[in-house]
Amino acid sequence: MTSKLSLSEFRTRLQNNTEIGAPKATLGQVRVFPVSGAIKPFYGLFDDKTFSLTVNSIVSPTFYVVKGKYESINNTLKVDYSVEPNNKFQLIWSRFSPIVIILAINIFFLFFAKGLRRASTIVNLFLLFMAFYSRWKEEKKKKKLEQKFVRIFEIK
Known part of the structure; x- marks a missing residue:
């Protein structure tokens, strides 16, 4: 994908x-009170060619x-990115713990x-609702992270 921005x-x-x-x-658990200005939208690491960002x-x-x-490349900024799980264990736990609890x-x-x-x-219905809600909420957060990244860095 390309960005409308220049490299600098x-x-x-x-x-x-x-x-x-x-x-x-x-x-994802970062500072509660800003020490040096406003809280920035992303938290992570980057260098001259790569980046790894999550929500701050x-x-x-x-x-x-x-x-x-x-x-x-040829005065066009090419950005290759993917949205991946931060930790495989967390993702597996969030998906399968409701089933184990049920x-x-x-x-x-x-x-x-x-x-x-x-x-x-009643307990089973509540737990099923929570299982589906938690999966839906995580997918929504994933999509929101990607949309925020695309919007800020003007990727098309």
């Missing part, structure tokens, strides 16, 4: 919109990172609380 403008925007730090170390938010951290490289709750109701069938139905 792209690097300037990287510097102006990125809080420096390793995305894997903090998992303590309220709504995400499991995803925008990783890529950029170079200037199984554990059902085994509990099956063996230890035989008289609470209505409660098990």
Whole structure:
């Protein structure tokens, strides 16, 4: 993909919109109170050819990172990026923990609380709702991260 920006403008925007730090170390949990000015939209690392950025938010951290490289070819800035999970274990845990919890709750109701069938139905419906909601919310955060990256760096 290409960017409307020049190489120097792209690097300037990287510097102006990125809080420096390793995305894997903090998992999106960054500073609460700004010390040196306003909170920047991205948190991550970058150099002269590559970048690795995530959302700079303590309220709504995400499991995803925008990783890529950029170079200037014939006065056109070419940006190759992908949105990847920050940590494979986190992604697996967020996808499969609701299933494990549903199984554990059902085994509990099956063996230890035989008289609470209505409660098990309500609990199961609630857990299913939470499982689908959490997956939907993570996909929404992933899409929002990519849209913010494309908007700030004017990628087409």
